[in-house]
Amino acid sequence: MDSFQKPIDLKLWLNADLIQQQNLLKRQFTAIFEEVGSAFSQKELQQISQKSRGVKLSKGNDLLGFPYQVLDLIRDFDLMSGANIRILNWFGNGIYTTVYLGKNRKNPIHELISSGFSFGLSTNQWDYADLILNKNLTDSAPEITGTKLEFYHWIKKVEPTPNPTSLQEGLTNELKKILDILRLS
Known part of the structure; x- marks a missing residue:
């Protein structure tokens, strides 16, 4: 029996408290990510890539069945020379910072x-199931140097704090460190 043939969980569907809690969480993270994104000017981002398209906050409801939010900085996804810094808030799975480089x-x-x-x-920069759930990652510099991928993709799990201001400051500081690393590269 496929999932569409199972009885509809009307009790869950009518659980207004649960739905309101989830929507509050989404609004809280949206506000945090908007503050983080506004901390970076286009001029700063263009120091990393002249093709920077700035900051963008995106949201969705179904990344492998879970809602998600993405804050992108730079947004130059060129396979040869691009650069992007992303914060992925994947409900039920965690918050991750990623760095993409052509x-x-x-x-x-x-x-x-x-x-x-x-x-x-x-081999797919958007395959978060493979990267996060399957942990298809390495910390070995020789292995990284020997890869033949068409891009470089880095990922780091963020340990969030329940305090919105502390989380916002922590994420902002993390992104500043990444920008400093990329500026020096």
Whole structure:
């Protein structure tokens, strides 16, 4: 029996408290991400990529069955020279910071590893199931150097705090560190 043939859970559907709690969480994270994004000017982002398209907050309801929010900085996804910094808030799975770099950019392996990032080994930069759930990652500099991927993709789990201001400040500081690493590369 497929999931569409199972009885509809009307009790869950009518659980207004649960739905309101989830919507409050979404609004709280949206407000935090808007504050984080507004901390970075286009001029700062263009220091990393002249093709920067700024900051964008996106939301969806079904990343493998879970709602998600994405804050992108730079938004230059060119396979050769692009750069992007992303915060992924994947409900039920966690918050992650990712760094995408085109294959002709310098890959700051040691700097990102020492900052707690792991290198993604997935051939699809958007395959979060493979990267996060399957942990298709490495911290081995020789393995990273030997990869033949068409891009560099780094990922780091963020340990959130329940205090919105502390979380916003922590995420902002994390992104500033990444921008500093990329500026020096």
